[in-house]
Amino acid sequence: MILPRPPSLTEEQLRRYHLQKAEELFEGSIDRMRPEAKAAFMALCNCHKEKEDVNDPLFGCGPLLGIVNTNGLSLDGLRPGMPDETKTYSVVCKHISRLNHSCSPNTMPQFDDPSFSCRLYAVRDIAVGEELTYNYISTDDVLLPAAARQAVLQSAYNFVCSCPACEDPSTSNPCRAAIAVFAAAYPREPQLTVDAFSFLDDTRLAACRKQAALIEREGLEHLPVYFSVLKMLVEASLARGDVDSAFTSAQKLDKSHWISACDALQDNPLWRAVVDTIIPNFQAHRRTTRG
Known part of the structure; x- marks a missing residue:
C-alpha cells in the first residue's frame, strides 16, 4: 500500500499515520467477513498489544494490524508475471495460525495456488497426542544458536x-552450525548426467549421509537443505547403481510434498x-521396497 505523504509530518507522525491507514484498510476487509470467520480472526493472538517497545515499527498499531503481523504467513510469488510479482503477501489461517512455534517443528505450511489456501504437511512421523508446531522464523534464523533465535x-x-x-543448546548449537x-556449500539442485558416476566421492557421500542424520536428529526436515541432501543421495546412489540406498532416500524425498x-x-x-541397463526387475523391486 503506497500512501501520499502529508506535509509537515515528523517521521514519528508519519509512522503512526501509515499505521492508522493500514488499520482502516484491514477494517474494511474484516467487516466483510462472515460473523464466524470474523470472530475466529479477532480471537487470534496479538503480540504487539503486549509490547511497549518504541523500537518496534508497529509500536502503537491497531488490533487488526497487530493480529495480521503476529499470525500472518509470508507468501511470495503470488502473482507471477504481474507488475507486483515481487511483492510479499501475508496469509492468516483459521487453524494454522493457532499452532505454536518450535525450532524443531513437525509440520510445514505451504500455500496451494489452485485452491488458494494453505496446506499443512507433516515433515516427519507425528505421534498420537503430539502437539503440532511449525517454525515462525526464517530458514536461516532457525539455524542460528539458541540465544540468537531467542x-x-x-x-x-x-x-x-x-x-x-x-532447552539443550550445548548439543543443538554445534549441530545447527x-x-x-x-x-551454504551445496546447491539445492545439483545437476547430474547419466555418466556422473563420480558425482560424490566416498568422503562427500559420507558427509551427505551425516548431514541427513543431523537434520533428522535436530528435527529440521522442513528445511530446503534436507531436500537437497536427500536428492543428492538419491542421484549419487543411482549413478553408482546402489538401488537399496536410492530407495531409502527416495522414500523420504517423496514425502517432502x-x-x-x-x-x-x-x-x-x-x-x-x-532401469534399462542395471536393474531389469526395477518396478518389482520398487513395489517390494515401498510395501
Missing part, C-alpha cells in the same frame, strides 16, 4: 521458546538408464 523470537513475537533445541555450513510433488525416481533423469 532474540529474534522475543523481538518479533514477545515470547521465550522452550522447544528441545532451545554444521548444517548451516553444509547448506511441501517442497516438490515430483516422484523422486520416476522424474529423475538417471532412473531410466538404471
Whole structure:
C-alpha cells in the first residue's frame, strides 16, 4: 500500500499515520467477513498489544494490524508475471495460525495456488497426542544458536521458546552450525548426467549421509537443505547403481510434498538408464521396497 505523504509530518507522525491507514484498510476487509470467520480472526493472538517497545515499527498499531503481523504467513510469488510479482503477501489461517512455534517443528505450511489456501504437511512421523508446531522464523534464523533465535523470537513475537533445541543448546548449537555450513556449500539442485558416476566421492557421500542424520536428529526436515541432501543421495546412489540406498532416500524425498510433488525416481533423469541397463526387475523391486 503506497500512501501520499502529508506535509509537515515528523517521521514519528508519519509512522503512526501509515499505521492508522493500514488499520482502516484491514477494517474494511474484516467487516466483510462472515460473523464466524470474523470472530475466529479477532480471537487470534496479538503480540504487539503486549509490547511497549518504541523500537518496534508497529509500536502503537491497531488490533487488526497487530493480529495480521503476529499470525500472518509470508507468501511470495503470488502473482507471477504481474507488475507486483515481487511483492510479499501475508496469509492468516483459521487453524494454522493457532499452532505454536518450535525450532524443531513437525509440520510445514505451504500455500496451494489452485485452491488458494494453505496446506499443512507433516515433515516427519507425528505421534498420537503430539502437539503440532511449525517454525515462525526464517530458514536461516532457525539455524542460528539458541540465544540468537531467542532474540529474534522475543523481538518479533514477545515470547521465550522452550522447544528441545532451545532447552539443550550445548548439543543443538554445534549441530545447527554444521548444517548451516553444509547448506551454504551445496546447491539445492545439483545437476547430474547419466555418466556422473563420480558425482560424490566416498568422503562427500559420507558427509551427505551425516548431514541427513543431523537434520533428522535436530528435527529440521522442513528445511530446503534436507531436500537437497536427500536428492543428492538419491542421484549419487543411482549413478553408482546402489538401488537399496536410492530407495531409502527416495522414500523420504517423496514425502517432502511441501517442497516438490515430483516422484523422486520416476522424474529423475538417471532412473531410466538404471532401469534399462542395471536393474531389469526395477518396478518389482520398487513395489517390494515401498510395501
